Amino acid sequence: LELTHTVTSKRRLAKLVNDGVVDGWDDARMPTLRGLRRRGYPAAALRAFCREVGTTRTNSRQSIEYLEAYVRRDLNATAQRRMGVLDPLKLRLTNWPTDADGNPVVEHFEVANNPERPEDGTRLIPFTGELWIEQDDFREVPPPKYFRLSPGREVRLRGAYFVTATEAVKDADGNVVEVLATYDPETKGGNAPDGRRVKSTMHWVSAPHAVETTVALYERLFTAEAPGERTGEALDDLNPNSRRIVEGAKAEPALADAAPGEVVQFERLGYFAA
Numbered sequence: 001l002e003l004t005h006t007v008t009s010k011r012r013l014a015k016l017v018n019d020g021v022v023d024g025w026d027d028a029r030m031p032t033l034r035g036l037r038r039r040g041y042p043a044a045a046l047r048a049f050c051r052e053v054g055t056t057r058t059n060s061r062q063s064i065e066y067l068e069a070y071v072r073r074d075l076n077a078t079a080q081r082r083m084g085v086l087d088p089l090k091l092r093l094t095n096w097p098t099d100a101d102g103n104p105v106v107e108h109f110e111v112a113n114n115p116e117r118p119e120d121g122t123r124l125i126p127f128t129g130e131l132w133i134e135q136d137d138f139r140e141v142p143p144p145k146y147f148r149l150s151p152g153r154e155v156r157l158r159g160a161y162f163v164t165a166t167e168a169v170k171d172a173d174g175n176v177v178e179v180l181a182t183y184d185p186e187t188k189g190g191n192a193p194d195g196r197r198v199k200s201t202m203h204w205v206s207a208p209h210a211v212e213t214t215v216a217l218y219e220r221l222f223t224a225e226a227p228g229e230r231t232g233e234a235l236d237d238l239n240p241n242s243r244r245i246v247e248g249a250k251a252e253p254a255l256a257d258a259a260p261g262e263v264v265q266f267e268r269l270g271y272f273a274a
Helices: 011-017 034-039 042-054 064-078 253-257
Strands: 080-082 089-094 109-112 122-127 130-134 154-157 160-171 178-183 211-219 243-249 263-264 270-273
Touching: 034 042, 042 064, 064 263, 064 270, 089 243, 122 253, 211 253, 243 253
Parallel strands: 080 263, 089 178
Antiparallel strands: 089 130, 109 122, 154 160, 160 178, 211 243, 263 270
């Protein structure tokens, strides 16, 4: 797999490693087999890509998007689905029931591990009156064509209930730190018996059961499609924002058992490799 001879030359890649620009030869941003493996690219997808590209007597360049299409096709069929919240915002259901001791009731919902592979079975996800949702999934003053959660609007929580936001709780600086909402107990499983529909389905994680995790978000290692084409030196086109580390992300309990190298799909977000 030749991305370009300038990018993949051992000397230039070694400089990235030796100068600490990347963590090593297996850094997930590196155009090396070790890097691709750590990023979660399936070997089957790489083989299929290489078979399709074939060999010729002349050098050629394939776009990285072409390779990624094979990766997504493979992972869509094989990766387990999970729910994770990268930028958490507390959602509290004010009418959620409590037990005889005053503790919030905990329910469990059965959801498919992979809709593409029924043989992968299902898992149980805990649900209670305090949840994590994405910051971007709530707007106190929604822009046009914004169908996610806002005061007075009803949305579906994936596999669980319809909820309606009622109030935004803010800190001293005016930032929203918690959303208050009510749930409709008749919509258990995510469907309304009266047939009413909502325009948005959101992922969530139960706050008391959440696994706190660190997530790395990757962009291209280089800012140019053909690094070095402009100046003759590929390292001039390094992307200073090729990786962003997200601390304090919240994930469903099943992620606690993810094995190194395992790739899952965070619903609505993308594929992530442990």
